[in-house]
Amino acid sequence: MLGMRERPEGVGDDLLAEELAAGWGIRARSVDYLPVGAGGYHWSVEGAWFVTVAEWSAGLEQALRTAAELASELDFVVAPVPTGDGAVVRRLADRYALSVYPLLAGTAGSFGPHRDEDRDAVLDLLIRLHATRAASAPRADLVLPGRDQLHAGPRGPWAGGPYAEPARRLLAEHAGSVAERLARFDALAGALPPPRDWVVTHGEPHPGNILWTAEGLRLIDWDTVQVAPAERDIWMLTGAESRYERVTGRRVSEAAVEFYRLWWTLADIAGYTADLRGPHTEGPDAAAALRHLAANLEAR
Structure with missing residues (x-):
């Protein structure tokens, strides 16, 4: 992270x-x-x-x-x-x-929402991806990565490095919110589409992974590819749900969209916590991790 x-x-x-x-x-x-x-x-x-x-x-x-x-x-x-x-x-x-x-010669964006004028073009890529089959694709297990970091609690002191104690204090301050989000995450997991309806998903089709080239759009960074609910991709294209349903004939689950939006935030909190609780030194990467941890804890 x-x-x-x-x-x-x-x-x-x-x-x-x-x-x-x-x-x-x-x-x-x-x-x-x-x-x-x-x-x-x-x-x-x-x-x-x-x-x-x-x-x-x-x-x-x-x-x-x-x-x-x-x-x-x-x-x-x-x-x-x-x-x-x-x-x-x-x-x-x-x-x-x-x-x-x-x-490749081209321009990529940065993490965040897609621009309105780009959404349909990105959605078209995902529709094509979701219609494919890949025998080698790993299958999602729906286990939140790093969840043990959140259950461990903010007990201290943490001595992994200069940002460990500030990270612990942030988690202590937001412990109630994290517990509420985990409870909501578990409740939503029971409302996901059945495995027979899962598709090949990219997992992180945000603007930073879309490369605009003279030959057309390219989707990069495939280390997160999985067979999973389509909403694992769709939640990053807010406003595209109705068009996705119309083109594919597949209903978009609001619960699954919320599940994956929450997954992203909780996984980031867990990942930054693990990095800052473990051995690290003072530097721009660790300082940025602390800022991102704070932003995700404060996001609602």
Whole structure:
């Protein structure tokens, strides 16, 4: 959940260049770190490749395999470039996964609501995605990630780093609100569409993951792809529900839209809490995490 303005520990440009050569045959003479995004670290390589380093997990590898499968059918899916032996990621320094993408010319937005004039175009991508099938797609389990962080309570002191105690105080101040949201989350879970109606979803189709190119829209960042209720995507396009229903013939559940809106906020609270409760140092990423934690706790 921490931002990615600071570079990952133990991953220097020389190591990155070695791995790109070994895995993809890329001669990385020009390697430029891009302090953008969250959830992964990014570089521009040779002005032709967008390189990502993220925490390795079997789930990440499965998600990127799904993106590669979807890209064979959907032209807007930006999937990883396979290694020489056909893998979608390459293990890096034991802890990380390295993936490579074509560096596309285009403009992306930032997290937040879609502009009214963009909504239909984005919705059209999601309608096409929801009509596909991907055998490799992971299936949602509806378990809130990091929920144990919220149940642990704001007991202190927390000594993970300079922002640990401020984070604990924020959670203590908002403990009642968090408990209410968790209770509402659990109640809404029982009203979700049945699994037989689930579809392939992106999970985070906000403006920051939409790339506007001369060839059309592209949807990036597929590490969250899952088979899940369609509302997992639709809640980010407020005002698009009636058109989605008209085009697909599928009813949009208001309860499911609320569930996923609440999921996003609670998952962010849990993620920032875990980051700030654990070991960290003073720096722009941790400071931003504290600000985002406060904003999510205060949001209603």
